[in-house]
Amino acid sequence: MLVLPERYYKIMVNPEQYVSLDNMSKRNVSHIINEFAKDLKNISGKCMDVGCGPGDITRDILLSALNSKATMIGTDIMENMIEYANKTYGDKERLEFEVLDIQTKNLPEKYISEFDHIFSFHALQWCSDIRQTFENIYCMLRPGKTMLILSVAQYAAFFESLESMAQDIRYASYMGDKKKYVGPFHYSARPREDLKELLEDIGFQVHHCSHREISNCMSTEKFMSFVTAQYTFAFLDKMPHNLREEFKNEFTRMYTEINVKEYRDRQGYSKLHDEEKETDISSAFFILVAYAQKNVS
Template sequence: MESPESYLANSNMQRRDTIEIIVEFSCELSNMRGKCIDIGCGPGQITKDILLPFLSEETEMIGADISQEMINYARQNYADKRLSYVIMDIESDLPSDEIEHYDNTVSFYCLHWCKDIRYAFENIYKLLRPQGTALIMFLSHHIGFEAYLRLKEDPRFQPYLQDVRRYLPYFQRKRYKDIEANAQKMLENTGFKILHCSNRKKSFHFTKTSLTDSACAVNPFMKRFPDENLKKEFLEEFIKEIISLNQNVPLKKTKEAQKEFFTLPYYLLVAHVQKP
């Protein structure tokens, strides 16, 4: 996910879900004061155009992302007098000056990329001042990641997918049966007071083209393939696997464009927590 332009053009699902959560928790967001950090802000569009208007004028927003390219793009295209951007890896040791430096944190569609979600939760706890809150949302299960596992067995792609399980969402990788209960327990063990925690079934309409473009925008493996032909083969097989895994949901056609699309199911973990 190194191309800000590609991500912006092909992240309609992420944008829709993030807006829904921001609207649902609009009252809580409007009550935030002081410094708020957006972990995994990406190219900055959601942070500036969607999130910032819901926050009090008294709130200073910091967008944080692990990608230098994303942060550079955000600084150039989504600047604001109340908004700044920093490089941060939420799974690394935090600098001492970041400890208890923030009054609130938010994070949307980011934490499922973490190898160790427990450590990420602990770092979010450390970032917060006492009584600070965190609103987080991330994928807990997505059928697309199961397709990656299948493709690892293909000799053509196997050399480039050796660490594929590392990129599965944490709760999907661990195959927890009750994701909500396990997430809540993990957050409580970190020290948080649970204000809300839910694991929500969602769905999104994709055509084969839009799914391919979306996959390209967030695929962690594409840059590993040595040539364009193999990359194209990989994408074609990836789409076939997703459709195969989703075979109980038939293709449909829109009335307007008569384009075939299918409904892809997935789950989102949403938590609103507070540091005592």
Template sequence: MINPEQYVSNNVCKRNVSLVINEFAKELKNISGKCMDVGCGPGDVTRDVLLPVLNSKATIIGTDIMENVVEYANKTYNDKERLKFEMLDIQTKKLPEKYISKFDHIFSFHALHWCYDIRQTFENIYCMLRPDKTMLILSVAHHAALFEPLETMAQDMRYASYMENKGKYIGSFQYSAQPQEELKELLEDIGFQVHHCSHREINMYTSTEKFVSFVTAQHTFAFLNKMPHNLREEFKNEFTRMYSKIRIEKYRGRQRNYKLHNDKETDVPLHYTILVAYAQKIIS
């Protein structure tokens, strides 16, 4: 079972969320209605980072696909007045009636890149918004050190039967040459008016151990629960090895074969790119 406390203690992405929220603070402070945080995880970012920047009259429903994570969030961060948590698979083809056209704003941070049906995901977000209301999302675009090992391992006979559909592990825009343009075109085709869409580089310093602990606590890695203990440990070790190797290789490539001291990754930033979009539901 995914350990929510492990996720909270190793949440390496809070800084990215804070930066984006601060960037859109002017728009967010006027939001006073009903909001949703899609893929909220254990709820710490929803309560500690997101809720304080909204109008004091705003309420949030945090949604996540993991039952035990939602239970943890309700137990730890529930606020009867402004914040609660519920289960939702944002890729569902049968969106619950209680969510349709009910929200004034929808957020999602570091979650949508795991959606293999990204169009259905954004169609559901569109359906949940009231007319003229808005969404703000931050999603990973390119992340070689994360997605490349997973794609390879999903085809390894040792792990394939547990991981099943390899498309779940690649990332919605990992192989997109122009992710910003593709996302904007997709959103506009669904019916959004896109007020902002950007593709940004991220360089962050975090240990391999901390990053692997954080990422394997997410729903995408729930298949680990099905593995016998020895195979699970083998998978984690192999994933860690490949992640570290690719992280260093990509850094050397960007630095033109810069030689690391003692061949260690201590001074190697984790490099990836993100997509940020702020869009509005338009009814023609």
């Protein structure tokens, strides 16, 4: 059984260390921002970043891609992330951070029809009510204004390992509904089409919608440190220490097992090369990217 060192688990829910591990997210976001640079550079109004985390990407990548007159509100469900973001990256003129559950059925009135553009990167895969999520985004946009999102669509090694853990009698009472741990499009046979149809049904005009494969080159150790700092893993704080460590080791083992199998299938190898370690090989997953506009009427 694969057991990772104790030091690896002490990173959990620490915004500063979260920032130190989010290079993969930064690369993905930078790539998408560059792709849509022509559409973004003239945006000069009020914007929101949904699922902003500690706020580094919001300030350093998103805000800098917009017109210098644009302002930004970063929102996240994690209070400690928002507190850190305001202290570290907030300013009175262009950038502030607030707590918001994007799946809420009671959207604060102050957000309705207030925004010229809304971003969301690597966050919406955790929304079990994806329709409510996009309806809220639609409501927050002003007529004719736009959103750009990147969400993880399918990630077998991650989602399916976590889903299995939620069905394990040892952890189920802490984790709750297993559906919370699988992206809303993970089991879809046509994720791009399903997302596009959903957005159009809500009222968006979809200018771009794509389904893409990308690689995660982080070691398993760093990846697990990064993802367990997210809100989805808040249940770990409720577990006794020994059960928490057992969960993390078992989750890592299952993730690695599926990842190795998929890696071998992709490479056509029956075995890993001698120099390759199971915890260091890259993993492949799929994302959805959408750029859409709220109807004027």
